[in-house]
Structure formats: structure tokens, C-alpha cells
Amino acid sequence: MTPLALTLLAPLLAALLIFASRRMPEALALVGVALGLIGAVGQLIGVAGGGASSVILTFLPDMPIRLIATPLTAILSLVVATVSGFVVLYAVGYMRHDPQKIRFFGTLLLFVTAMQGLVLSGDWITLLGAWELIGFASYLLIGFWHDRAGVAGAATRAFLYTRSADLGLYIGAFVLIGASGTSEISTTLATTGTPALIAGLLLLVAAMGKSAQVPLQDWLQRAMAGPTPVSALLHSATLVAAGAILLIRTAPMLPGGALVAIGIVGGVTAVITGLIALAEKDLKRLLAASTSSQYGLMLVAVGAGAPIAALLHLIAHAAIKSSLFLGAGVFQHDRDGTDLDALSGAGRARPGIFAGFALSALALAGIPPLAGFFSKDAVIAAALASPAAAWLVPLALAATVLTGAYMGRALHVLWAGNNVARPKPVPFMAAGLGVLVVLAAVLALGFGPLEHLLDAELVEAGLLAPALGLTAALSGLALGWLVKPRRLMGPVFGWAQRGFAVFGGMETFVARPALAIATACEHLERWLYDWVLGFGRINLSLGWLARKIDITGIDGFIFGLVRQTINAGSRLRKLQSGFIHREMALAVIGMAVIVAILLAAPLYS
Amino acid sequence: MIVELSVALGIGAGLFGVGLYGALSQTNLVMIIMGVELILAAALVNLVAFWRYLHPDAMSGQMFFLIVMTVMAVEMTVGFGIAIARFRSRGSVEMEEARELKG
Amino acid sequence: MTGSYAEVFFLAFFGIAAIWFGIVVFRTHSMVRSAMALLFSQTAVGAMFLVMQAEFLGVLQLMMMATEMSVMALFMVMFMMDPGGMGAMDMSHQKRLSLWAGGIGLVAALAVSWLPDWGPVAQNIPDASRQIELLGIELLGRSMFIFESAGLTILTAMIAATMVAIAPRKTGEDA
Numbered sequence: 110m111t112p113l114a115l116t117l118l119a120p121l122l123a124a125l126l127i128f129a130s131r132r133m134p135e136a137l138a139l140v141g142v143a144l145g146l147i148g149a150v151g152q153l154i155g156v157a158g159g160g161a162s163s164v165i166l167t168f169l170p171d172m173p174i175r176l177i178a179t180p181l182t183a184i185l186s187l188v189v190a191t192v193s194g195f196v197v198l199y200a201v202g203y204m205r206h207d208p209q210k211i212r213f214f215g216t217l218l219l220f221v222t223a224m225q226g227l228v229l230s231g232d233w234i235t236l237l238g239a240w241e242l243i244g245f246a247s248y249l250l251i252g253f254w255h256d257r258a259g260v261a262g263a264a265t266r267a268f269l270y271t272r273s274a275d276l277g278l279y280i281g282a283f284v285l286i287g288a289s290g291t292s293e294i295s296t297t298l299a300t301t302g303t304p305a306l307i308a309g310l311l312l313l314v315a316a317m318g319k320s321a322q323v324p325l326q327d328w329l330q331r332a333m334a335g336p337t338p339v340s341a342l343l344h345s346a347t348l349v350a351a352g353a354i355l356l357i358r359t360a361p362m363l364p365g366g367a368l369v370a371i372g373i374v375g376g377v378t379a380v381i382t383g384l385i386a387l388a389e390k391d392l393k394r395l396l397a398a399s400t401s402s403q404y405g406l407m408l409v410a411v412g413a414g415a416p417i418a419a420l421l422h423l424i425a426h427a428a429i430k431s432s433l434f435l436g437a438g439v440f441q442h443d444r445d446g447t448d449l450d451a452l453s454g455a456g457r458a459r460p461g462i463f464a465g466f467a468l469s470a471l472a473l474a475g476i477p478p479l480a481g482f483f484s485k486d487a488v489i490a491a492a493l494a495s496p497a498a499a500w501l502v503p504l505a506l507a508a509t510v511l512t513g514a515y516m517g518r519a520l521h522v523l524w525a526g527n528n529v530a531r532p533k534p535v536p537f538m539a540a541g542l543g544v545l546v547v548l549a550a551v552l553a554l555g556f557g558p559l560e561h562l563l564d565a566e567l568v569e570a571g572l573l574a575p576a577l578g579l580t581a582a583l584s585g586l587a588l589g590w591l592v593k594p595r596r597l598m599g600p601v602f603g604w605a606q607r608g609f610a611v612f613g614g615m616e617t618f619v620a621r622p623a624l625a626i627a628t629a630c631e632h633l634e635r636w637l638y639d640w641v642l643g644f645g646r647i648n649l650s651l652g653w654l655a656r657k658i659d660i661t662g663i664d665g666f667i668f669g670l671v672r673q674t675i676n677a678g679s680r681l682r683k684l685q686s687g688f689i690h691r692e693m694a695l696a697v698i699g700m701a702v703i704v705a706i707l708l709a710a711p712l713y714s
Numbered sequence: 715m716i717v718e719l720s721v722a723l724g725i726g727a728g729l730f731g732v733g734l735y736g737a738l739s740q741t742n743l744v745m746i747i748m749g750v751e752l753i754l755a756a757a758l759v760n761l762v763a764f765w766r767y768l769h770p771d772a773m774s775g776q777m778f779f780l781i782v783m784t785v786m787a788v789e790m791t792v793g794f795g796i797a798i799a800r801f802r803s804r805g806s807v808e809m810e811e812a813r814e815l816k817g
Numbered sequence: 818m819t820g821s822y823a824e825v826f827f828l829a830f831f832g833i834a835a836i837w838f839g840i841v842v843f844r845t846h847s848m849v850r851s852a853m854a855l856l857f858s859q860t861a862v863g864a865m866f867l868v869m870q871a872e873f874l875g876v877l878q879l880m881m882m883a884t885e886m887s888v889m890a891l892f893m894v895m896f897m898m899d900p901g902g903m904g905a906m907d908m909s910h911q912k913r914l915s916l917w918a919g920g921i922g923l924v925a926a927l928a929v930s931w932l933p934d935w936g937p938v939a940q941n942i943p944d945a946s947r948q949i950e951l952l953g954i955e956l957l958g959r960s961m962f963i964f965e966s967a968g969l970t971i972l973t974a975m976i977a978a979t980m981v982a983i984a985p986r987k988t989g990e991d992a
Binding site: 716717718719720721722723724725726727728729730731732733734735736737738739740741742743744745747748749751752755758759760762763765766767768769770771773774776777779780781783784786787788790791792794795796797798799801802806807810 | 821824825828829832833835836839840842843848851852855858859862865866869870871873874877878881885888889892893895896897910911912914915916918919920922923926927930931935936937938939941942943948951952954955956959960963967970971974975977978979980981982984
């Protein structure tokens with residue numbers, strides 16, 4: 110239990126301390142992720158024997174918050190902790206001259222906490238909550254430099270596209286909870302029949318959103334507007350992995366129909382985004398498309414019925430892609446941008462960094478004995494062994510070729526030109542990059558023990574899978590190095606450059622309607638506010654009117670009455686002339702009146 | 715219709731009218747008192763006429779007469795006393811100048 | 818109605834005399850003459866009383882009025898600024914109002930007197946001595962209280978008039 114707590118609480122406390130104390134963000138961040146890494150290691154050691162430790166916190170009745178560390182979740186947790194640790198180390202150097210370090214490191218650590226929560230979650234509610242949090246953290250981090258042109262729009266669109274797919278997760282989770290009566294994930298995996306199929310398809314939708322599968326792949330390209338450490342951590346190893354993690358964890362439950370759909374979606378994505386990557390002009394966007402492609406391969410593995418292969422590829426990809434991004438970041442600092450034309454020759458200027466970059470690129474392409482070879486091997490083997498091999502194998506092989514092609518192209522561009530003077534050394538960035546490259550290289554050695562740990566056996570496909578894979582990889586690399594993409598892709602090139610947009614793409618289907626609704630709501634709100642103010646004004650004017658009536662009307666009437674009385678009094682005053690004869694005349698008149706009344710008595714009595 | 719009574723009452727009415735005119739129109743206090751005398755005389759004439767022609771047995775008529783006579787005497791007495799006081803303080807008893815009670 | 822014609826005639830004669838002298842009171846400019854005219858008017862009224870066989874009352878009227886009018890004449894001379902009436906000043910005000918008041922009073926009194934039917938004339942009139950007797954019995958019998966209060970009123974009036982008429986004594990001066 111304690112390693113689990115450490116894994117979650119260390120980054121959380123570090124984030125809170127950074128925001129509260131507003132000083133030493135780098136030091137606090139490094140301490141936080143270091144402790145988190147220690148916790149993850151301890152956790153894995155703790156469950157190595159096959160057991161599981163869990164933490165249960167009360168939340169809703171019958172639906173407590175469960176955090177569980179099985180071998181699977183502990184491995185994933187370790188992956189997250191490792192990548193985040195070295196990315197933070199790299200970010201210390203990358204963000205050295207940025208004035209908003211506090212916000213950056215704080216938000217980054219919050220993301221790490223949320224991701225660990227997602228990975229270690231034991232029930233659907235926690236998973237949903239963590240899912241939302243990582244999406245929100247991604248929005249904040251993509252839009253980190255929000256005063257730059259286009260960044261805010263990119264962050265909004267990334268958020269909107271992924272959100273539109275999260276609906277699948279919500280409905281799927283509630284279907285599962287409803288079908289099995291509890292929110293604990295392991296229990297809900299026992300669902301069968303139609304609820305399982307429906308849930309499986311809905312979870313696929315959610316995975317398509319988060320892992321940037323076709324047709325929702327565009328947001329990942331846009332997300333490259335954020336700082337490179339963010340791209341390295343979120344958009345290669347962790348956030349986009351959430352979709353694949355979801356499918357890997359629920360794999361026991363998925364029925365055949367859902368698996369076929371997953372495999373097809375993954376395969377198509379792998380090919381299409383591979384083409385997009387080949388046609389890209391920007392290095393980071395190329396790497397983003399490559400990420401979508403690799404996750405497509407993972408989905409192919411899941412669809413082929415071998416989630417373990419997907420898991421191995423995920424782990425390998427995490428180390429590989431993050432190191433590629435970190436290398437791209439170094440070149441970005443050198444050339445103040447990631448446009449491939451600007452980066453021409455950047456690799457030659459930094460041989461060390463370029464060596465690391467090249468090593469990871471080869472690992473991605475699938476060259477032995479690097480990690481990528483073994484994981485891609487496993488994926489192709491699984492595809493060969495699956496019932497839908499006729500669809501999956503060609504797609505997987507095409508994806509492998511494309512992987513080699515675009516990586517070859519990138520390497521070619523970076524190595525072009527002559528040797529130029531050595532720029533300033535970058536210790537932090539080099540350190541972070543170096544460790545991840547080493548991991549990318551040697552991770553294959555750990556695959557055996559991993560399979561043992563997870564009590565799973567990979568399908569042995571003899572020599573066919575490795576042979577196919579190696580051929581595809583080498584041919585791809587050669588094509589990429591030697592042939593320009595325009596000639597290679599022919600008529601598809603222009604369309605691929607625009608990201609294979611159909612009918613205006615996601616912009617038309619998701620972004621514009623959502624933003625239009627938001628504007629309409631704002632107008633409605635403003636109208637309501639004005640209406641309420643107007644109502645208030647009416648009441649105020651009623652009050653004023655009442656006051657005016659009171660002052661002019663009632664007061665006027667009363668004071669007028671007073672004035673009339675005074676006037677009448679002053680007029681009556683004239684009767685009091687002081688003359689005796691007048692008084693006597695009045696007396697006589699009064700007496701006459703009285704006598705008349707008395708004499709007329711017979712008339713009225 | 716008793717002729718004598720009518721005549722007597724008519725005389726009384728005439729005295730009353732003259733006395734009223736005088737009381738209201740004179741400026742001098744003494745002249746006003748004279749007017750009041752005439753009015754009271756008219757009352758006396760009426761009293762005696764009624765006594766004589768309608769109820770000669772009832773002496774209450776003559777009693778009333780005595781009371782009115784008393785009133786006449788008293789009124790004259792007090793009136794002249796006031797006239798003396800006024801004359802002393804102001805030098806005349808003209809009612810035109812007596813405006814002190816003007817409101 | 819043997820004595821009635823004479824009675825009516827003398828009533829009318831003395832009555833008109835009284836009224837005429839009354840008018841003279843207010844028309845003459847001389848103060849003494851108005852006092853005298855008033856005296857004659859009251860005397861005529863007294864004569865009327867005698868004609869109506871109220872001997873005591875008539876005599877009373879004659880005596881009292883004679884005295885009073887003399888006193889009034891004295892006061893006239895004392896207080897009037899033009900007792901002889903040599904000046905031609907008109908000493909009256911609100912003449913029209915007074916004329917109207919007098920006129921209306923006259924008409925109203927006549928209407929009230931002449932319009933109703935007063936009933937038959939009483940025939941039995943006690944003679945003078947009998948009248949005095951009856952009056953005395955009335956006075957000291959039934960109307961004792963009225964008599965007493967009248968007496969008290971007269972006393973009060975005398976004291977009041979004397980007090981009002983006495984000149985105020987200046988303090989600190991020898992009496």
C-alpha cells in the first residue's frame with residue numbers, strides 16, 4: 110500500500126508545493142518524480158509474486174474509489190513514472206529561459222498524478238475521473254504559450270476532438286456498470302453477450318479519441334503547438350497510451366465482433382497516418398503522425414487477440430518516441446523551430462544528440478537487437494495467428510514499411526549538409542535523452558521476465574514474422590533515405606499533406622458546431638442577464654415613480670390642503686374686524702338664522 | 715282676528731325695526747344703547763299686549779315684563795359704566811375707533 | 818266691543834307716536850334732542866300700557882324711562898363731541914345693511930304677529946288693585962326665585978358698573 114501511496118502522492122504534493130510556494134520549481138519537480146519512480150519500483154517488486162495490493166477510499170455509496178496494483182497496472186505505472194522522470198529532467202534544461210516555469214512544472218506534475226491515477230484505477234468512476242483530468246491537463250499544457258498565434262485554437266480543438274470521443278467511454282462504462290451491478294473493473298470484465306459487444310465498441314470509440322486513431326487523428330498534430338517536453342511525455346508515451354491501456358485492460362471481455370472492429374481501425378490508422386507522416390514538412394508533426402501509426406499497430410495486436418503484444422509495443426514505443434521527441438526538442442532549440450527545411454543539417458552539428466536520435470529511429474523502424482524489433486515482431490506474429498489475418502497482416506506490414514520510410518527521411522534531412530561548428534552543450538537535455546535512448550535499446554532484454562510476470566505466453570510464429578518484419582523495415586529505411594516523399598507517394602501526396610481531410614474534416618464536424626453552440630450559449634446568457642437587469646430597472650423605475658407620486662401627488666395634496674386651510678383662515682380673519690357694529694350685524698344675522706330654523710320646525714320635525 | 719292685538723303687535727314690530735336700524739347704524743356707544751332700548755321697549759309692548767288680550771288672569775305675563783325691565787336697567791347701567799371707562803382711556807366713545815380686538 | 822274703537826284708536830295713536838319719536842332719535846343731529854325723543858317714545862309706550870289697562874306696568878314704565886332718559890341725556894352731553902348737533906357730520910355707518918336688517922326684522926315680526934290666529938279676546942280683566950294683589954302674590958309666591966335672582970343680578974350690575982367706572986388709582990400717590 111505504501112509504494113502505491115508514494116507513487117500517487119509524491120507528484121501531487123510536489124505540484125501543490127510548486128503552486129503554493131512559487132519557488133524552486135525544478136528542484137521540487139525532480140524530487141517529486143524521483144520519489145514517484147521509487148514508489149513505482151517498490152510497487153512492482155511488491156506485486157512481483159503475482160499478488161495485488163489495493164487501496165479503497167469511500168466515495169459514492171456502492172461505488173468507492175479503488176486503486177489497485179496488479180502486475181499489469183504496476184508495469185504501466187512504472188513506465189509512466191520512468192518516462193515522466195526523465196522528461197522532467199530534460200525539461201529542466203529545455204525551459205531554462207522560460208519565465209513561466211512554475212506554471213509548467215506544476216501542471217506537468219498534476220498530469221503525472223492524474224496519469225498514475227488512471228493507470229492504477231480499480232473502478233470505472235476513478236478511471237473516468239482520471240481520464241477527464243488528463244484531458245484537462247493536456248489542454249493546459251498544449252496551450253502553455255497561449256499568447257503565440259494559433260496555440261489557443263490548437264489547444265481548444267485538441268480538447269474538443271478528444272472530448273467528443275469521451276462520450277463513448279462514459280456510455281460504455283455505464284453499460285458495464287449497469288450490466289454487472291458494480292463499478293469494480295475486474296468484476297465488470299466478466300460481462301458477456303450484447304452488453305459486452307456494445308461496451309466494447311463504445312470503448313473503441315473512446316480509444317480512437319484518446320489514441321488519435323482515424324478519423325480522430327488530427328488533434329495530435331495540432332497538439333504539437335505545445336512545448337516539446339509536453340509532446341514527449343503526453344503525446345507519445347502516456348496520454349495517448351490511455352486509449353490503448355483501456356483496450357488492453359478490458360481485452361478479456363471483448364467479444365469477437367469488437368475485436369475485428371478494433372483490428373480494422375488500428376490497421377487503417379497505421380497506414381493512413383504513416384502516409385501523413387511521410388508527407389509532413391514539420392518534424393514534430395511527423396513524429397505525432399508516427400505516434401498515431403504505432404498506436405494503430407497496438408490496436409491491431411489487441412484486435413488479433415494478443416493484448417500482451419500490444420503491451421510490449423506500448424512499453425517499447427514509450428521509450429522510443431519520447432527519446433525521439435526529446436532529440437527533436439534539442440534541434441528545435443538550435444534552429445528555433447521544427448520545420449524540416451530549417452532543421453536541415455541540425456543533426457550533423459550535434460553528433461552525440463544525433464546518435465541517440467538515430468538509435469531510437471532505428472529502434473522504431475524495427476532493427477534488431479533494439480526493442481522495437483521484438484515488439485513489432487510480436488505484433489506481426491499475433492496478426493498472422495489471428496482469424497482476421499487476411500486484413501491485418503497486409504496493414505501491419507505496410508505500416509512497418511512506412512515507419513522505416515519516414516524515419517529514414519527524417520534522418521536524411523537531419524544529416525544533410527557539411528559539418529558546422531559545435532553549438533553550446535546542453536547537459537540536462539542530454540541526460541534525459543540519453544537514459545531514454547539506452548532504455549529504448551536494451552528494453553528487449555526485459556521482455557522475457559515481463560511475460561513471465563504477467564503469466565502470459567506470446568504466440569511463437571517461428572521465423573516468418575521476424576523475416577517479414579525485417580524486410581519491411583529495411584526496405585522502408587532505404588526508400589526514405591533515398592527517395593523524396595513527393596515521388597514516392599505520387600498522387601496521394603497533396604491529400605496526405607492536408608491530413609486526408611474529408612469534407613472539411615473534424616473542423617467541420619466537431620470544432621465549428623461546438624464553438625457555435627458555445628457562442629450561442631453566451632448570447633443567451635447575455636440576453637438573460639440583460640433581461641434580468643431590465644426587469645430590475647423596471648422595478649427601480651416603479652420605485653422612482655412611487656416616490657414621485659408620493660412627493661408631488663400626496664405631499665402636494667397634503668401641503669395644498671394646508672395652504673388652502675391657511676388661506677381660508679386668513680380670509681375668515683376679515684370677519685374679525687374689531688368693529689362693534691360689524692359684530693352686532695353678525696349677531697343679528699346669526700339670530701335671524703336661528704329663529705328661522707326654529708320657526709320652520711313644523712316643516713321638519 | 716283681534717284688531718287691538720294686531721295693532722299692538724304691529725307697533726311692537728315697528729319699534730323693533732327702528733331699534734334694530736339704530737343699533738346697527740350708529741357710531742356712538744350711547745346711541746347704540748338707545749337702539750337697544752327701543753328693541754327692548756318693543757318686547758315689552760308685545761308682552762303686555764299678549765297678556766292683556768289673551769291671558770289677563772295669568773300674572774306671569776307681568777312677571778316677565780318686570781324681568782325685561784330689570785334687564786333694561788342692568789344693561790344701561792353696565793353699558794354706561796363701560797362708556798365712562800372707555801372715555802377715560804381713549805377720550806371718546808366712538809365705535810369707529812374701537813378696533814383693538816381686530817383679529 | 819264698546820271700548821274697542823277707542824282702545825284701537827289710542828293704541829294706534831300712541832304707537833305711531835312711539836315709532837315716530839323713535840325715528841327722530843336717529844335722524845336728529847343734536848344729541849340732547851335724541852335723548853329727548855327717546856324719552857317721548859318711551860313715554861308713548863307707557864301710555865300704550867295704560868290704554869291696555871296694565872296700570873302698574875304703565876306707571877312703572879313712565880317712571881323708569883323718565884329717569885333713565887335723563888341720565889342718558891347727561892351722558893350724552895358728557896361723552897359726545899358735538900352734543901348740540903351744530904356740526905353736519907353724518908354719524909352713522911353700514912347704513913344699507915342696517916336699513917335692510919331693520920326692514921327684514923320689521924317684516925318678519927309683522928308676519929309672525931299677524932299671520933297666526935291668536936284666538937278670541939279675553940273679556941275678564943281684573944281691575945288695577947286686583948292686578949297689584951295678584952302680582953304681589955305671584956311675585957312672592959311662585960316667582961320668588963326669579964325675583965331673588967333678578968335682585969341679585971341688579972346688585973351685581975351695580976357693583977360691576979361702579980368698579981368699571983372708578984378711575985384706576987396710581988400706585989405710590991397720595992390718596
